Amino acid sequence: MSEKLANPAPLGLMGFGMTTILLNIHNAGFFPISAMILAMGLFYGGIGQVIVGIMEFKKGNTFGLTAFTSYGLFWLTLVGLIVMPKLGLADPTPHAFMGWYLFLWGVFTFFMFLGTLKANAALRFIFGSLTLLFFLLAVRDWTGSVLIGTIAGYEGIVCGASACYLAMAEVLNEQYGRTILPIG
DSSP, X not given: OOOOOOOOHHHHHHHHXXXXXXXXXXXXXXXXXXXXHHHIIIIXXXXXXXXXXXHHHHHTOHHHHHHHHHHHHHHHHHXXXXXXXXXXXXXXXXXXXXXXXXXXXXXXXXXXXXXXXXXXXXHHHHHHHHXXXXXXXXXXXXXXXXXXXXXXXXXXXXXXXXXXXXXXXXXXXXXXXXXXXXXX
């Protein structure tokens, strides 16, 4: 008899979604980076998603392993890029070079998006909007455009909210044994 494993994806989606919303409220210009965003990036978005990725490995889900572990490590590296210069451990990353960091994450995310084309509409939306977000943020850093940064912020809030929606849909639909929140 095989053991029934819980679905770790809602935990990873919520860690990604909430952290993404908070960072993009900053990107939209509402408040500066603070300990709140950094802590969410370290713990819920970062370590939480890495743990979920390892749990997806146990379930045999290569896509989930790759996505959650990678984005968890994205959050940890992003916090490192912000905090290490403040601690005197490294020089700050120039904006133009930061654009390449974000662009490469956009390329990775685009390929992950291709992996969602046979998945539900909610997951396709998350990865499609995340691909757009990374490319917008890269262009913002390459050009210095405040407008593009603000647009990216609003788009990122939508992206993060869509991940929170899918997380809650998966939890509630499983809990009630029927569709409470549709995922397409």
